[in-house]
Amino acid sequence: MNIVLARIDDRLIHGQVATVWSKSTGCQRIIVCDDEVAADSIRSTLLKQVAPPGIKSHVVDVDKAVRVYNNPKYAEDKCMLLFTNPTSVLRLVNAGVPITSINIGGMSFKEGKHQITGAVSVNDEDIAAFKSLNEKGIELEIRKVDSDKKVMLMDVLK
Amino acid sequence: MFAIIVGTHGKFSEELIKTCEMICGATKNVKTVTLIPGEGPDDIVGKYKDAIAHMDTDGRVLFLNDLFGGSPYNAACRLVIENEQYGIVTGVNLPMLIEMVSVQMTDEETDIKGLMEKAIKAGQAGIQTFHASAIAEEAEDDL
Structure with a gap:
């Protein structure tokens, strides 16, 4: 699998992803990697039917995402991976999936989180996961769309 | 541009x-x-x-009009x-505008008629329907 974009965005497939990122990355598949969403049949059914034209969308749990990554059948496929949180990304990375850069598009505010930029709010678990990813040398960049200037997450996580 | x-x-x-x-x-x-x-x-x-x-x-100027x-x-x-x-496409909608804005960033080649064609396609493709009955019909395509 050729990972053309790994993005954390808890809105998952929405306007920015369906129109801008799907085009700029030229991906063939959008794979939502999230245990909770994969277990929710209504959410995953709805996500599967909002794939942009010509692109297939899938919803899998993190363990399955690792198996899909390692499946030689998909070796040539250009895929966009979508996550709702950095802990899922860390699990994938720890399972040996090579991700060198993570785009953070949106993490909505909820009780117990604090807002670090307009579109990104984090809790303690998120911070710990981001720190681990950073220690592995993975770039953590905040951008809503392709043409935005990258803001480095570690710089605003203070 | x-x-x-x-x-x-x-x-x-x-x-x-x-x-x-x-x-x-x-x-x-x-x-x-x-x-x-x-x-x-x-x-x-x-x-x-x-x-x-x-x-x-x-x-090249592309006019997108409402009506x-x-x-x-x-x-x-x-x-x-x-x-x-110059060319006009009517019935402007959000999918059409988004598509033409992204074409605008990259395209240096297409003549105005080609651009008009792209606008129509994007505007039409943006009109979709969804009804609960569609789910049962959909063939599963799992990884």
Whole structure:
């Protein structure tokens, strides 16, 4: 699998992803990697039917995402991976999936989180996961769309 | 780069661009022309000319109008009839505008008729339906 974009965005497939990122990355598949969403049949059914034209969308749990990554059948496929949180990304990375850069598009505010930029709010678990990813040398960049200037997450996580 | 002018009745065009920018980020070479009650065809033609004069255009101007046969469209026709590098597409919607804004960033080749064709396709493709019965019919395509 050729990972053309790994993005954390808890809105998952929405306007920015369906129109801008799907085009700029030229991906063939959008794979939502999230245990909770994969277990929710209504959410995953709805996500599967909002794939942009010509692109297939899938919803899998993190363990399955690792198996899909390692499946030689998909070796040539250009895929966009979508996550709702950095802990899922860390699990994938720890399972040996090579991700060198993570785009953070949106993490909505909820009780117990604090807002670090307009579109990104984090809790303690998120911070710990981001720190681990950073220690592995993975770039953590905040951008809503392709043409935005990258803001480095570690710089605003203070 | 070709120029995009969204010409509509009222402030639809201004709000449509703001909405488009929520999704694709700031636009560069897109202007709006609004028809305000009381204005006539000459006012609109003047506004179009003024918009074009203030845009970076390689000659090609794509007018996206709200309503076929409406005043913003009729006024655009008066400019388009005199310039083969100008073209109009009506029924502007958000998918159409998003597509043309992204084409604008990358495309240097397509002639105005090709651009008009792309706008129509994107506008039509953006109209979809969803009903609960669709789920059962859908063939599962699992990884």
